Amino acid sequence: MAMVEQLAEQRKTRWHCLLAQLVEEPLTTVNIAVQTEVDVTSGSPKADIILLRREGKDWTEEQKAWLADGMRDTIAKDLLIEFKFTESLTDRICRQLLVYDHLYREKQQLQREELSSFLLLAKTPEKDILERHGFSATDKAGVYRSRIAIFDSICVILLNELSVAAHNGLWKCFASRKQEWQQAFASIQQRGLPTTSAEHEYLFFGIQKMRMEGIMENVEPIGLTPEYVMDMGRREWLASMIRTMPREELLKIPEAAAIRQEGWQKGEKNGERKGERKGEQKGEQKGEAKLLMRLLTRRFGELSTALHAKITAADINALEKWGELILDARTLEDVFGPDLPDNH
Numbered sequence: 296m297a298m299v300e301q302l303a304e305q306r307k308t309r310w311h312c313l314l315a316q317l318v319e320e321p322l323t324t325v326n327i328a329v330q331t332e333v334d335v336t337s338g339s340p341k342a343d344i345i346l347l348r349r350e351g352k353d354w355t356e357e358q359k360a361w362l363a364d365g366m367r368d369t370i371a372k373d374l375l376i377e378f379k380f381t382e383s384l385t386d387r388i389c390r391q392l393l394v395y396d397h398l399y400r401e402k403q404q405l406q407r408e409e410l411s412s413f414l415l416l417a418k419t420p421e422k423d424i425l426e427r428h429g430f431s432a433t434d435k436a437g438v439y440r441s442r443i444a445i446f447d448s449i450c451v452i453l454l455n456e457l458s459v460a461a462h463n464g465l466w467k468c469f470a471s472r473k474q475e476w477q478q479a480f481a482s483i484q485q486r487g488l489p490t491t492s493a494e495h496e497y498l499f500f501g502i503q504k505m506r507m508e509g510i511m512e513n514v515e516p517i518g519l520t521p522e523y524v525m526d527m528g529r530r531e532w533l534a535s536m537i538r539t540m541p542r543e544e545l546l547k548i549p550e551a552a553a554i555r556q557e558g559w560q561k562g563e564k565n566g567e568r569k570g571e572r573k574g575e576q577k578g579e580q581k582g583e584a585k586l587l588m589r590l591l592t593r594r595f596g597e598l599s600t601a602l603h604a605k606i607t608a609a610d611i612n613a614l615e616k617w618g619e620l621i622l623d624a625r626t627l628e629d630v631f632g633p634d635l636p637d638n639h
Contacts, residue, residue: 308519310380310469311343314415316521317502318361318465320495325357326350333375335399344395347374363415363466365438365452371411375399380469380511384420384451389428392449412449417471419455461486468502476506494525501528530593583614590618595627601636602627 312331319329330346349358349372359367366374377392396412399405425431429443430451437456441447454470457463459478467479480503488499501524505511511519584606591606592598598606606614620630628635 309343311345311376311378313498313502313519313521313524314378314380314466314469315345316498317468317495320491321361321465322347322358324491325355325361327358327361333395333399335395335402343378343380345376345378347376348372360462361465363452363463364435364457364460365433365450366411366413367462368435368438369411369450371409373399373403373405373410375410375412376415377413378415378417378469380417380471383416383418384414384424384428384430386428388414389446389449393445396448407448414449414451415454415466416451417454417469419453419471425451468506480506493529497525497528497532499528500531501525504528504531530589533590533593580609580611580614583611583618584609587614587618587621590621591627591630594621594624599636602631605631605634605636 309331315329315331322329326349328346328348328350330348331344333344333346335344347362347366351358353370354362354367366376375392375396377388377395379388382388392412392414396410400407400410403410425439428446429441430439430446431442432438433440436458437453439451439453441449441451454467455472455475457467457470459467459482461482464479464483468476468483470476470479483499488496498521502511504527505519505524588598588603588606591602606617609617617630624630
């Protein structure tokens, strides 16, 4: 039984890792270190802890531009953040964060003003729960402080209530209310995604795709790792490209090139290469077919066996023609016309 529970815990989605990876790249570019494995006790932390550590004596305006309200108002160098995506405010969560706050300060030998601890909540708790813990609103929307002495070192941040200011955007992508996260994604895309790597862009697209399809709203999705989300985002990004990019440019994308190369290698491995040119053509055909099927599936859903067979048997000219038609097609009929199999 213990082993089953351990395996379930290992497969459980670590929401704080997804959030940390989304904000990490913009934060590190302005000299804010991001950690998700925080050594505050002798054992591994079980709370969803994110640690932000500033470089430099004071917070700069460039650094504050990526911190949510509440976080950007502190003078502390270290920010300890417990993020809850599926849970809300409880005594257990508050006391757990207090323990981590105390142990971390002791371990790092920090003064009280050198560490600020935050409880970041995707779900908005009932008002009576906030009041029972003494939390009341501050002058910043979504930021709460407690009048009860035991909780006065904790700042509660409600993602659903944060303003639409640019510095709140990435954090609000994890808000529970659809209107809030939709607005966050839209505002980020409108002003341009702050990224310097393809991986970060894929992660952004992946999280947006999961939210749009309601995947993150399940009781507890299993195995949503940053790597899985990035892979989903990469496919979504590639699919979005086919709507706006000429085919010759599309095939210059590394993933598209990799698919074509994979098809060539498979053709060679299976002994289908009889002479250099014939093998190259066969490999190119397999690569084009695989790329076409992936794009069609991403655009229109699962393809029938008959359509798979038709694409696999097609020559390179037909594949290129169909690939060009995807750019403007709204249905499979727009791509294949009268040649579309009846059972498609």
